Amino acid sequence: MSTLTSTQTQLPQLHLPRNPGLPLDLDRVARVQANTSAIERRAATLPGRRSVKKDYQAAWLLKAVTCIDLTTLSGDDTEGRVRRLCAKARQPIRADIQDALGVSGIQTGAVCVYHDMIETAVDALQGSGIPVAAVSTGFPAGLSPFHLRVAEIEESVKAGAREIDIVISRRHVLTQNWQALYDEMKAFREACGDAHVKAILATGELGSLRNVARASLICMMAGADFIKTSTGKESVNATLPVSLVMIRAIRDYFDATGYHVGYKPAGGISKAKDAITYLALMKDELGNRWLQPDLFRFGASSLLNDIERQLEHHITGAYSASYRHPMG
Incomplete structure (x- = not known):
């Protein structure tokens, strides 16, 4: 099947200069606005603007698989569950489906777990090249003492996590304390060392799209490698209007600095058709380079099930x- 090609997952930021951040520029932050009605109108048109069928649809869905952070963040996680998840990350699409599509080597972008499961995941993924991501900094609320949040990052990196998903303090955004947000994010980035950092904005709790835009800019100024919508635990998670705001913030930052920052929508993305909509949005707003797993991830678990079902339907x-199509 000539339109389908294998994509090998790479560690984020491996081939691009890492975003070093910028000094905090409050004047620039104050200039950031968001036209909510226009954003919502544009977002409403997105699901119907792209239609891909047959082999092309299968190719887009395979691309989506390589951009998934396969995730388990439950209080009842066990080593057995994490090992099954890692086995699924190594081979997310059944071998017979891959053979029928003429592809091989498909893997997910990462496996995302709590700190206690990092060593188990690292061991289970040994030799695969799939990085382990750990949620940190008092996930999901981010309300533990600051020194403990920094120490948690350091411990997770020491345990083998190559990506750290941190949560910002929402109160800094809601009170417009941009200096505090910048200092917090900068400290988290420094604690990560060589591990790359995804800044979770918890957009459903920030009050407005303007706040989302400003928080996105400040996290990038402080050195975030990725900006991410949600923990998946809020009542409102990834949405297309929020995604449009964050993606355009990334585009503006790239235009101003030349540094690539990644994007990760998380929570509520469970259907294959939604994955294609998000990929199309990235292509429209940022271009093909942002369709690679070093710059785009889905925070999801059930999404993979639906993609595998759709690929089997494409074949049969x-x-x-x-x-x-079990998760693990």
Whole structure:
């Protein structure tokens, strides 16, 4: 199948200069605005603007798989569950489906776990090249003492996490304390060392799209490698209007500095058609370079099930039961 190609996952920022951040520029932050009605109108048109069919749809879905941070963040996580998840990350699409599509070597972008499961995940993924991401800094609320949040990052890096998903203090955004947000993010970035950092904005709790835009800019100024919508634990997670705001903040930052910053929508993305919409949005707003897993990730778990079902339908013409596509 000539339109389908294998994509090998790479460690984020491996081939691009890492965003070093900038001095905090409060005048620039104050100039950032968001036209909510215009953003919502544009976002409403997105699901119907791109239509890909047959082999092309399958190729886009395979691309989406390589951009998934396969995630388990439950209080009842066990080593067995994490090892099954890692096995699924190594081979997210059944071998017979890959053979029928003429591809091989498909893997997910990362496996995301709590700190206690880092060593288990690192061991289970040994030799695969798939990085382990750890949620940190008092995830999901980010309300533990500051020195403990910094120490948590350092311990996770020491345990083998190559990516750290931190949560910002929402109160700094809601009170417009941009200096505090910048200093916090900068400290988190420094604690990560060589591990790259995804800044979770928890956009559903920030009050306005303007706040989302300003928080995105400040986190990038402080050295974030990725900006991410949500923890997945809020009542409102990734949405297209929020994504449009954050993606355009990334574009403006790149235009001003030349540094690439990645984007990760998380929470509520569970259907294959939604994955294609987000990929199309990235292509439209940022271009093909941002369709690679070093600059784009989905924070998801159930999304993979639906993608695998859609790929089997592409091959056989029939939908299989969802239980035929277990997560792990």
